[in-house]
Amino acid sequence: MALKGSTAILDIKNLTKGYRGSVALNDISLKVMSGEFVILVGPSGAGKSTLVKLLIREELPDSGKIFVAGRDITKLKPSDLPFYRRNLGIVFQDYKLLPNLTVWENIAYALEASDVSDEEIEKKIPKILRAVNLQDKAYAYPHQLSGGEAQRVSIARALVHDPKILIADEPTGNLDPEASLEIADILEKINCQGTVVLMATHDREIVDRMRKRVVSLKKGKIISDQQQGRYIC
């Protein structure tokens, strides 16, 4: 079990974001320390996805600051974004795998894009495939995978850069309960190895079972923040 540290890996300060008159996030602040596993819950429209979009810098906030490992990412220049994203693990509900590439190539793409040498890629991928238990699917294409397998590939790709934070947006949203539990287990293991995991979900069963820090959002506000929390509507 990784020890929760005293350094803030993620520090969100007074974040506000609106879309055409409606407020998606309303002055929220949140601090996540190294080693933590944080589950973001809330009904649709609560602001979870908006928060994820701001964290991966797909969008910019109207006001407020986001510090990731001490750096304010709202101030990043467009040319810095690829470098920022390489230090971030991102997992999506729809897996976001490149359809023309095999499992191996999908993972390799993330490494190739950041100029990792071929030798290192050859070393890293088998290791990461073992970690998500997909050694025998290395040469399969995304359309040949089940939902759970595809999501594991997506996690493997997110982990190849050894990110400090893994952000997962509804990672079990498209999966059956069994595959969902498997994904939750993998995320837990990743967290045990020291990576901060921030998972947005509305999968009540997973939340209640994991007994992690639960931050509940409603109408763009944080309504509760509990260590070993449960799903609150």
Added chain:
Amino acid sequence: MWLRIKRIIKTSIINFFRSGWLSLTATLIMMLALIIVGVFATINLSTNKIVAELKNKIDIVVNFKDTASDAQIQKFKSELLGRPNITSVEYISKEDALAEFKSRTSVKREIRDLVSSEDNPLPRGLRIQSVDVQEFDFVSTLAKSATYSNYIDSSSYDDNKDLIARINSLGDFVKKFGLGLAIFFILVAALVVANTVRLAVMFRAKEIEIMRLVGASESFVKIPFLIEGFLYGLFALILSMLIIYFGLGLVLKFTQGTQFFSFMNRFAPIYYGEFWYISLIQFVVGSAVGVVSSWLSINRSVKL
């Protein structure tokens, strides 16, 4: 750097071949466009050549009165030869003129019989050919100048002036019209191709988003699409070259002896003769349209 280039090229080739139908459609449409480019380039070259040949056939004859001395004729000739655009000045003696007159079947025999070598009223002359029909104006002016006007009988130029002008302007019109038509069809083809490539890029907009999210830089995302655009052009070029080259051969083979054959046979030698030049035009159009339309679509439809 080299590693990056190698990977970008690898990604492009993988995407091109694994996109299957998408690449095939774009390549085939590009191929149709390049066939149009090839056909119109050939037609354009052919009309240019035909017009040039026609203009070459235009000549004028300046006739000298019997009072003119040979020296004066020679002087006139050498003045003409000093002009760079005048390609040939041929002396026609009275005998030559007679022989030519006698061979004219368009003239009635009775009239032909009136003229004989003993009684030859036909004048000596100079037959002048020029690459530029405008040069005939100079010949006419010179013939009418004070130095020569007394010795020069008449110039066939004056009789044929309208005809020459008409052939000349018709030639220019055919050339311009051919070029305009070729450019028009090439543009239409380019638009169709650009739209197909645009659809192909838009179809893959989601992939571009994924590439960005896993940390690929702008060039790492964009350049493979440009290379794919180039590959559409390249494969389309090869296909269109094969189709026109062998297709034309087959058409000629199966239409031998027909009217259509003689029509096609005007173009075939020009296509085969200028094969590499026409292919180069096709290559430039194909790769430029492929790359530029990929570039525009990726910039327009994708927010990086």
